[in-house]
Amino acid sequence: MKELTMLLWEDFQQLRRMDGIHWGELPDHEGVKKLVKHLHRLVYFRGTQQELGQMIRKSYDLLMSQLEKVCPDEDTDRICMDFLEKIPAVRGKIEKDLLAAFEGDPAATGYDEIVLAYPGLYAITVYRLAHELYKLNVPLIPRSMTELAHSTTGIDIHPGATIGEYFFIDHGTGIVIGQTTIIGDHVKLYQGVTLGGLSTRGGQKLSGAKRHPTIEDSVTIYAGATILGGETVIGRGCVIGANAFVTSSIPADTTVTMKQPELQLKKHQ
Incomplete structure (x- = not known):
């Protein structure tokens, strides 16, 4: 084990390109996964006004925790608020995507089935959310979001x-x-x-x-x-x-x- 440690240590001293990555400044996979989950639930929310407030607060906290890693010198509160204020417009676009899926697929039994089970709509939903962050010049997080959808659905949509x-x-x-x-x-x-x-x-x-x-x-x-x-x-x-x-x-x-x-x-x- 000592010899193996020395072998790897010598390799790390070469300072390869991947060794310059500062992992603490990158969004973490689990954090992005939680963020996407909560934003997806927010888009398709059903519940009371109080529950909606709690959902928004949780989404804000999850996004803020990732923003503080990737753009600590920016006004992350403003970015969060600007993004969350776009949710109604995003929902309007997704509603039209949902209608297109229903009208385009005779096998669809209803909107609930499409939201629950259609990978295409899931990938589009995540893309539309990530695209808004992309337009706000947020680094890394939008791509991490769409790559999460890619790994889940096999559909690769760049947030740009x-x-x-x-x-x-x-x-x-x-x-x-x-x-x-x-x-x-x-x-x-x-x-x-x-x-x-x-x-x-x-x-x-x-x-x-x-x-x-x-x-x-x-x-x-x-x-x-x-x-x-x-x-x-x-x-x-x-x-x-x-x-x-x-x-x-x-x-x-x-x-x-x-x-x-x-x-x-x-x-x-």
Whole structure:
């Protein structure tokens, strides 16, 4: 054990990049998990006015404890209050997402089932909350929130993405929506869709640039489709078929499908 300790100690003396991370200044996983849980309950709250006050206070305390770690020099009370004051507007957007899910899925038996059991709505709810913190320039916490939803649902939405109203994710597993993606209203995505960036050598030089596609209103993108590039615009009313690979703009009211592969049938011997 002594030799092993010395081996690892010598490695730590090299001061690798990960050794410069100050863990005390990062949001902790359990704290973010509790925050997301309480904010989710706040969005879908049912109870008395007194219970609502208690829920708001708890959400404030949980958010404040994380903010004090990641931005101790900022007015964290103001950030908390600005965020919580946006909850009614967030609820308004989520109500429209809920309606889109109900109208878009004949299997849905009611709103309660969607809220309880649909991973798409859960991921969208967490995204919409995280997005408000992102717009307030809060570091780390928004990404931690959406990554928590990602680990739970398999749906990866960057908190910096811009997403319009009546957004519906059906099934959802494997969906990726990049940071600079812009999505209009009444857009529907199925499982396995990627709205991503083209791989370049730009790396950090492209930080802040538009790297991900724009999806205009009333677009449906079916399972497994990949749409890449910051200059790629999918026009209003388009339908992108399953497994399509798109890296250039598509004009409005266009259906894009992959050429059907030929099936080969062979009788068992």
